[in-house]
Amino acid sequence: MAPRHPKRLLASIHDVGPASERAVLQLADILEARLGGPNFAMLVVPDHWGHHPLARDKAFQARLRHWSDRGIEMFVHGWFHKDMVALGSGHTNVAARFKARHMTAGEGEFLGLDDTTALARMLEGKALVEDVIGRESAGFIAPAWLYGDGARTALRKARFALSEDHWRVWDASTDQVLAKGPVITWASRSAMRTASSLAFAGIARAALGALDTVRIAVHPGDVTRPSLLASIDATLSRFARTHRPARYGELRAPARPVGMTV
Structure with a gap:
């Protein structure tokens, strides 16, 4: 008998745009090879x-x-991917200042925005991406997975389907949590961050197999370090054996009642 809730593997390429085209092509080839398409x-x-x-x-x-x-899902990923607040007047919130300094290299764009500015950028990004691809976007994910209070308020108004941060995926319109667990990602900005991300990926390959949904996220900068590419390949291979490569949109699909057959 098939499991009622088969385990899922959700993979994504971040920071997709004209400037990252060559790296995105390389990463897409790696993901397609390991995920079967x-x-x-x-x-x-x-x-x-x-x-x-x-x-x-x-x-x-x-x-x-x-x-x-x-069939590749397309998320809107901020607008500039640059934290104008941190680079300009600075964050007034202590927690936001800490995150801006320690969790991102000036790229937490939606961490310090007010809800009006955040909503305007979300809607402009949604309109642009959906016009380009000719269909609804999969959702909105803030750069560096960082959301301030204004961004969270705006997100509930922007009519996106899904969103995620480091620890969860949720329905953007209702705030219902659809998946929990840390996203596995890598860092290329410094030798120390690279070593830390390699260590975490190794731990994740051993420890996260019990999760119903495993998330793997790669970035264009990852292609600059062979050690990161090797770790990404090993991590994709490990979880593709136990988790079915899936679409984020499946998380919003209504559950089938127990005993229902098709």
């Missing part, structure tokens, strides 16, 4: 750091549309 998501940045506007790059728009047509 385009069974992963992409997180699209509309204008990375204000220097690479998706709206002006028709060739990359066509590539995104092609990926989406093949």
